[in-house]
Amino acid sequence: MMYDYVIVGTGLFGAVFAHQAKLAGKRVLMIDKRPHIAGNVYTEEIEGIHVHKYGAHIFHTNNKTVWDYVNLFADFNRFTNSPVANYKGELYSLPFNMYTFNTMWGVKTPEEAGKIISEQRKRAGITSEPKNLEEQAISLVGTDIYEKLIKGYTEKQWGRPCDQLPAFIIQRLPVRLTFDNNYFNSLYQGIPIGGYTKLVASMMEGIEVCLETDYFSEKEKWDGMAGKIVFTGAVDSYFDFCRGHLEYRTVRFEDELLDIPNYQGNAVMNYTDAETPWTRIIEHKWFQFGKDETGDDLPKTVISREFSSEWKPGDEPYYPVNDAKNKALYKEYEELTKKEKNVIFGGRLGQYTYYDMDKVIESALLAVKRELEYK
Ligand code: FAD
Ligand code: UDP
Secondary structure, eight states, X not given: OOEEEEEEOOSHHXXXXXXXXXXXXXXXXXXXXSSSSSGGGOEEEEXXXXXXXXXXXXXXXXXXXXXXXXXXXXXXXXXXXXXXXXETTEEEESSBSHHHHHHHHOOOXXXXXXXXXXXXXXXXXOOSSOOSHHHHHHHHHHHHHIIIIIHHHHHHHHSSOGGGSOTHHHHTSOBOSSSOOOSOOOSEEEOBTTOHHHHHHHHTTTOEEEOSOOGGGGHHHHHHHEEEEEEOSOHHHHTTTTTOOOOEEEEEEEEEEESSSOSSSSSEEEEOSSSSSOSEEEEGGGGGTTBOTTSOBOSOEXXXXXXXXXXXXXXXXXXXXXXXXXHHHHHHHHHHHHXXXXXXXXXXXXXXXXXXXXHHHHHHHHHHHHHHHHO
């Protein structure tokens, strides 16, 4: 065997696994079908701006071990995500908090806001445990906010009616009766200074990598070279879709370089009506406070519009669709993975799970620890 591990995918799962395995003296090779490393967290520098090429990525976690771990590879800035919702030109603070409630209803106290929410919940007839995203959303913030800030955005993002989506998707968002625009409740939050590509490159230092290399075009060759395969691509693709296709949402990004210093005054603006075709516009320079690494103001700006659509063969799969049908199908594939003794399946696609970056890192650390202890 030339390698202990051939790792398919240079995203965070693959990079963490590779780093730890190499530290333990293992021989590692990484391959990726894309022309660059870092998977979906890839950033590309344009005019001093680290452009998040596969969508905005804000690192946040409650896990100190994971936070300390990523800080070994990059310094993080103090970025706090506070997106703005744009509903037909009306601007609201996100996540849902006293600023949002004040703009929506003119209320000034938590008591007034809580009262309106509970009245709207009652009027909508929601008394028991919410059965789907629509009921969950109304139960949390009432019908006005559901109609203006949730329904259109969610249906554009997921391509399904809110009453057919699981409640947990919206439970990711905090609802606060305080004046606090921090989108996350996490203890630790920030963006790696110099971009995510630099962070992943630092994890992969000294590791051999073949880019523009699809595992499936020479699967037998790679299998023959490795003691084990670590597979972080789509789990259904590994089994040649033998049980059918798992569904994903894909995202198309339209990037624009503008010769102005400030387009929207914020990193993230969500377009929450149903008619605007994009879900959000990212203005990347605000992830680094509009400055380059020496602290100088950046003269230009790059914006990206995000368009969400159903995945079809040939597209990049981004979001696993976590409804009952797909969950059941994934279970079937999970059974098949158990029979592949020499393959470790990991990451958002390998485990068909809506993981954030910190969870991917946590699970990669766990997988590699188990693997190295077992040997
Ligand atoms: P990936 O990064 O997808 O890496 C998998 C790699 O495998 C890819 O590079 C792919 O090219 C390669 N590959 C697949 N198949 C093959 C094959 N057959 N042969 C060779 N290579 C192959 N998380 C957060 O914590 N905060 C955020 O703000 C956030 N924002 C997000 C925004 C968007 C639009 C999306 C889609 C995700 C976001 N995430 C966020 C989640 C985050 O992107 C993931 O948790 C993380 O990047 C997953 O890492 P991974 O290694 O599992 O997968
Ligand atoms: N959401 C919404 N309106 C918004 C932002 C989010 O309705 O302005 C809902 C939407 O259903 C989304 C979920 O909240 O899928 C979780 O949002 P988050 O920003 O965590 O999604 P991500 O893009 O990170 O997966």
